[in-house]
Amino acid sequence: MTPPAPITGLVQRVTRQIRLRRAEHAGVRGAFWGAVGAALVLVFKGPLGAASIGSAVALVAVGVLAGLAWGLLRRVDARDAAHVADRAFALDDRVATVLEWAGRPDRSPLVDALVADTLARVEALAPRRIVRRVLPREARWLPVPVLTALALSLAPPVPMPTGGLPDFLPSRGEDEREERSASTLLEERTRALAKQPLKRAMLEERDFAQRAGAGGATSPGDLTAIFKDTSLSGHRPDFNSFLKKGDERLKLLEHVDRLPDLQSDFTSTSYKMVFRKSKALTSGLRPDQITPQKLKELLEEMERLGRKGGTWGGDAAEGMEALEGGQTDKALEAMQKALDKMRAMDAAQRSGKGLRGGRERDRGARGRDAGRGGGEGYDEQDFGDADGLLPGRGRSPMPKGEATARLRATPYDVGVEGESRQGRKDGYDTNLTGRAGSMGSRLQYLGVIGQYRKQMEDAITREQVPREYHDQIKDYFQALDER
Amino acid sequence: MSQEERAQAFVGAFRALQTEVEKVIVGHGEIIAHVLTGMFAGGHVLLEGVPGLGKTLLVKTLAEGLELSFSRIQFTPDLMPSDIVGTNIIVEDADGRKHFQFQHGPIFAHILLADEINRATPKTQSALLEGMQEGAVTVGGASRPLPAPFFVLATQNPIEMEGTYPLPEAQLDRFLFKLRVRYPAIEELNAIIDRTTRSRQVGIERVMSGPTVLGFRELVREVPIASHVRDFASTIVMATHPQWELAPDVTRRYVRYGASPRGAQALVLGAKVRALAEGRYNVSIEDIKALAAPALRHRLILNFEGEAEGVDTDILVGQVVESVEAASVERREPFLQ
Structure with a gap:
């Protein structure tokens, strides 16, 4: 139809x-x-x-x-x-x-x-x-x-610009120049210039006399040799080799990773790098929300770093195995263990114990001297008796500097860094989660607030919270954000 | 009887039933029309409103206007599933032998009023699920069909939420429409007072039987719908999903989960009934727009932002429809508008 x-x-x-x-x-x-x-x-x-x-x-x-x-x-x-x-x-x-x-x-x-x-x-x-x-x-x-x-x-035709570029060649006659110039001074100048024929730039080959006493052997790259080596005067300038060297240096610049990182020793360590990555990966997320691929990459990186002389390689490998088995919780625990070990090593290096230098030698010497005198050196000191580094105990030499200054170096890291002391611990090593006075909390603020925010949103969307309280809760968390 | 004559009969019956209900219920013309639309579309309807607006009376009046069995369940926290579907009881026959006999629950009726459905526990609420979806209940391992047509009209109160169990999304999705009964205007209130404070009771005539309702349900499904109208309905449903790449900003901002395919079915079926009730033999864009809110408002789950800001799902659905329409106009050439 x-x-x-x-x-x-x-x-x-x-x-x-x-x-x-x-x-x-x-x-x-x-x-x-x-x-x-x-x-x-x-x-x-x-x-x-x-x-x-x-x-x-x-x-x-x-x-x-x-x-x-x-x-x-x-x-x-x-x-x-x-x-x-x-x-x-x-x-x-x-x-x-x-x-x-x-x-x-x-x-x-x-x-x-x-x-x-x-x-x-x-x-x-x-x-x-x-x-x-x-x-x-x-x-x-x-x-x-x-x-x-x-x-x-x-309308009449639009006038078009005519002629070409001005001719600067000196072959033109004097009469033509006279017509163009207006002032007499300029005329004189142009005449004077016109009378002097222009010389063409020419490349000349010159032989330099060899200085007496020259001829010492030099090695490539030895800059001082340039000033010492008087035999240079006996050579013709070799532009090809100069260009070749320039090319090689430019190629070197393309491989930035092979150049030495002069700042890395002072501003970033492998621990800090891994720590930041782990923070970015886990902050505010539950284990089931973490991307396994990223976690695996991080663990691989930790394992690679561990192979270069660290002790956390095994933990990282264990974490990767757990991840392959689908156990994200265990993988995270292993990552945390490895991170702790990295932190310990980093702290040890920063305190000067890992360095070969004058300070350690001094300390070693002082320790040995003290040992000879019946006392203990710093390396052999036992801080396990609630003395030593605790503030107000009087004997602390504070080898690591002020803790607070170190901790507040980054705005995100307000936790206590370093390992807890060996031996007895009296009230200083607690997992306080509340608002601390001068003492840092062990929990990461952004991570914790993220978790609480998620829980709050879940509670509201599941209608576990009366509607009248929604605004109040929202304002509270917004105030935290602003702070 | 030709299809055209059947369609004319449907229009007459729809209007007659609407008139009978309006003899008792004042000022809820749109609600009555939507309840009848839900019934002829073969779905179930949830009525939400504060106490005293006539929700229960509306359903009772509708049942009186139809030659169908009617039962009412007042949902309470101690109501058990067996109180709804029935149970096997031991009976003794004339010879003194005892055997189990199934005692039918109130669900075995054509029209079931589930009053204050959110006051019962989720277990009891879910006893309705099978009946609503399958038209049958299973008791003691035996499936028992419910009488056809089976039409559930549930009511719930949006205030006094303490001691209530909000319906889970899965159960809400089984209702074709969710209708919001609003407070009457002053003229309507005066009419209510006049009608209900006199001694004379209004008599309701029975205008339709069960088989007639079933016949009209089949007729409704034959109403043709043009592809662009169907596309409009499906685009509206898709636009309620924040994950959809063309979803409007309002959806992305406030919606956590969008409407299910059942929402699209409800929209199109309801639009077919509306078209036929208005004497048309095809579905138009206007039918879809008119039924978007009743069909979709209970199928949207707001996110934290939407809940915290108290976003009204009716307004949200309206904005989604507007944005879909505006997008389709933008895509057209100026001469085709």
Whole structure:
């Protein structure tokens, strides 16, 4: 079953209207751009002559015709036309539905009723234009290129810049220079210059006499040898080897990783790097939310660092095994163990114990001296009796410096760094989670607040919190953020 | 009877039933129409509103207007599943022999009013699930079909949430529509006072039987829908998903989970009933827009931001529909608008 003729006729009428409006739209755009082209052509009226006016008119005509043709020939989908008809005549999508369903084999008997109903409504319609005229943006600016083109066609040709670049060759005669120069001083100067013939730059080969006493052997890269080596005067300058060396140095710069990192010893350690990465990986997330791929990468990196002389390689390997077995919790524990070991080693290195230098030697010597004298050196000191490094105990030499200054070096790390002391621990080594006075908490603030925030959001979305308290809770956490 | 005549009969029956209910219920014309739409679409309806707005009366009146069995369950915290579906009891016959006999619960009715459904425990609420979805209940290993048509009208109170058990999302999704019964205007309130404080009771005529309802349900499904109208409905449902790449900003900001495919089914089925009830044989864009809120408001789960800011899901759905419509207009050529 095909849609009845009045319905298809309505769709065709609307299609024609759409084409006309589209042609108008595209024609105006074509006219605008044609006029722009015509104005450009008329700018060159001088060199082009009378042909420019013909070309300009042709450009405008081509623009208009191209637009009209594009608008008229472009296909209009019957469904689109049906939608337009439905909207314009308030037919509640009847025409579009009939067009789609009338020819379908699976149509229900209600479709026949729909066709009959739509036919009755369409036949009752008074034909009118329903597609509105839409002018393009270019229509507003169309007078500008048209008037410009008209003005240019009526006005005299635009003067074009002529000639080429000034000739600086000295072969010109004096008379010509005299005509151009205005001031007498300049004239004199130019005359004087003109009388002196210009010399061409020439490369000359020169032989340098060899200095007496020269000829000592030098090694490449020995800068001092340049000043010592007087035999250089006996050589011709070798530009090729100079360029070659330059190229090699540039190539060296491309391999930055092979260059020594002069700052790494002072500003970043492998522990800090790994610590930051582990923080970025785990902060505020539960073990099941952590990306296993990233955790694996971190553990691999730790294991690689461990192979270079660390003791945490085994832990990292254990963590990777746990991760492969899908046990993220265990992997995280292993990572933490390895991190602790790295931290211990880092602390040991920072305290000077790992360095071979004067300080250790001094201390060793003092220790030995003290040992000889019946006392103990610093290396052999036992801090296990609640003395030593504790503040206020009097005997602490504070070899690591002020703890607070070290801890607040980064805004994110407010936990206690370093290992806890061996031996008895009295109240100083507690896992305090509350607000500490001058003492740092062991928990990472951002991690903890992230967890609490997540729990709070879960509680609210599960409707465990009365609605009246939502604003208060939200304000509280927002205040924490601002702080 | 031709399909056209059946469609005309549906229009007449729909309007007659609406008129009968409106004899008792004042000022809830849209709610009544949506309840009837849900019934003819073959779904279940959840009515939400504060006490005293006539939710229960609406359902009772509707049941009186239909030649169908009706039962009411007042949900309380100590209600058990067996109180709803029934249980096997031991009976003794004339010979003195004892055997189990199934005692039908109140769910075995055509129209079931589940009053204050959120006051029962989740276990009891879930006893309704199978019946609502499958049209049958399983007791003692035996599946027992419910009478057809089976239509659940549940009510719940949005205040006094203490001691209630909000319906889980899975159960909410089984309701075709969630309707919000609002407070009447002053004129409507005056009419309520006039009608309910007189001695004369209004009589309700029975205008439709069970088989008629079932016949109309089949007829509704034959209403054709154009592909662009169907696309509009599915785009609205997709636009409620924050993960969808074309989701509007309002969805990304406030929604945690969007509507399920059941939401799209509810939207289109409801639109078919609405079209037929208005005397049309096809679904229009306007039908979809009119039913977007009842079909989708209970299927959106707000995120923390939405909950904390008290975002109204009706407004949210309205904004989603507007954004979908605006996007479709933007995609069209100016001559095609």
